[in-house]
Amino acid sequence: MAEKSNTNKSILGVFSLAMINVAAIMSLKNLPMMADYGLALIFFISFAAIAFFVPTALISAELATGWPGTIEPGGVYLWVKEGFGARLGFLAVWLQWVEDVVWFPTILSFAAATFAYVINPALADNKVYMVSVILVTLWGATLANFRGMRLSSVISSIGSIAGTIVPGTLIIILGLIWVIEGGQSQIDFSVKKLIPNLTDIRQLILLSGMFLSFTGMEMSAVHAQEVKNPQRDYPKAIFLSTFIILLLCIAGSLSIAIVVPQKNISLVAGVMEAFELFFSAHNMKWIVPWIAILTAGGGVAMLSTWIVGPTKGLLATSKDGSIPPFFQRTNRYGMPTNILLVQAGIVSLFSLVFLLMPTVSSSFWILTVLTAQVYLIMYILMFISAIKLKYSQPDTPRSYKVPGGIMGMWLIGGTGTISSLFAIFMGFWPPKQIDTIQELVFYELFLFLGIAVLCLPPFVLYALRKTEWAKDVKKQE
Secondary structure, eight states: OOEEOTTOOEEBOHHHHHHHHHHHHOOGGGHHHHHTTGGGHHHHHHHHIIIIIHHHHHHHHHHHHHOOOSSSOOHHHHHHHHHHOHHHHHHHHHHHHHHHHHHHHHHHHHHHHHHHHHHOGGGGGOHHHHHHHHHHHHHHHHHHGGGOHHHHHHHHHHHHIIIIIHHHHHHHHHHHHHHHTTOOOSSOOOGGGGSOOTTOGGGTTTHHHHHHTTOOHHHHGGGGGGBSSHHHHHHHHHHHHHHHHHHHHHHHHHHHHHHSOGGGOOTTTHHHHHHHHHHHHTTOGGGHHHHHHHHHHHHHHHHHHHTTHHHHHHHHGGGGTOSOHHHHOOOTTOOOHHHHHHHHHHHHHHHTHHHHSSSHHHHHHHHHHHHHHHHHHHHHHHHHHHHHHHHHOTTSOOSSOOTTHHHHHHHHHHHHHHHHHHHHHHHTSOOTTOOSHHHHHHHHHHHHHHHHHHHHHHHHHHHHOOHHHHHHHHHHO
């Protein structure tokens, strides 16, 4: 519960900040991907948390309290701009926006595959059905957000509780009941299975998706300055939220892994596969469609949350004249309509990947990998900017500082950078579903060209920018 300071300013407590982190990061969509590891998921989730999640949280907290963006656009744009100039700052915020554009088809495919259990579970593997639902939901959510943040926030609040927290808690409880009642487990719980075979490249290829499951902490880091004692309480909130997220991820993923055979786990429908098996064992299969409606609603709510946020970040760069007037236009509700329309158009194109890949799961995976690779480039810029700012602006007040001074920053920032580079590299290794030369060529070209095409526009826009672009914003204000 939020506390009150002496100045009547709302101050976040440790638990409140931890819950903000949990809400921003935790998603049922990620559980089937983690479940594919079997018992070794505990090792990989812990590795991702130590090597990426915690460094991201601590560094973004220092940057957020040192450069909160009270005068100009904040977040990664300001942080990287302060470290390496406006060009790379624009690249960073662009990547933060465009990774969501690639990510949207994955959350929409999760919602579509989940909703298939209301109609016919076989539709979860039907490419035409998936693309149709993705496009209808995408454009519906985009147009709904034209009405402003009030409607979007209502959808997000109701959907996150009913569609994520309730089903997430339920699947963990059902997993526990399954084990207690002696149900057959699809994974070996022996200690030796906790440590994966790290010489097997197939054991490492899911790391890109695993890292993506723990992104987003830089968004909540803006609240670090609202903590009463940031140096003491922010790390507590980080480690509390880390513990909660790890617990939910591990318990939820294991619930899927124990009941769904590893070879049959669908990356998009794995959650519902588990629910169907759990309830069928108790002759309660009639509940499955209702759970599907709630869970699909949670996916749509997450989309509604993210469909506007990144566009607002991109719009903020217009104060520096980084984007053309066309993208600066807003409607009477303050929504960046042109950016939203362009965003929906790009997402629609990426959604067609579901028609080109051999299976729905492989389509889900290739989009997940591209999302992770683009997003991790942004994180690398953030990590090295934090290191640079330790030297270039050592006297800038920071109410929270990464422990250990410069050496601590090198250790934590270096760990985050190296692990991000490793995850990007591992993403180019094809999954088991890719078994022909043609599919392999498409997979590699899609990723290489995708990264190049997505990273190029900010450099072009920055090179073409004009002074009057910034003037147009001032006129609108």
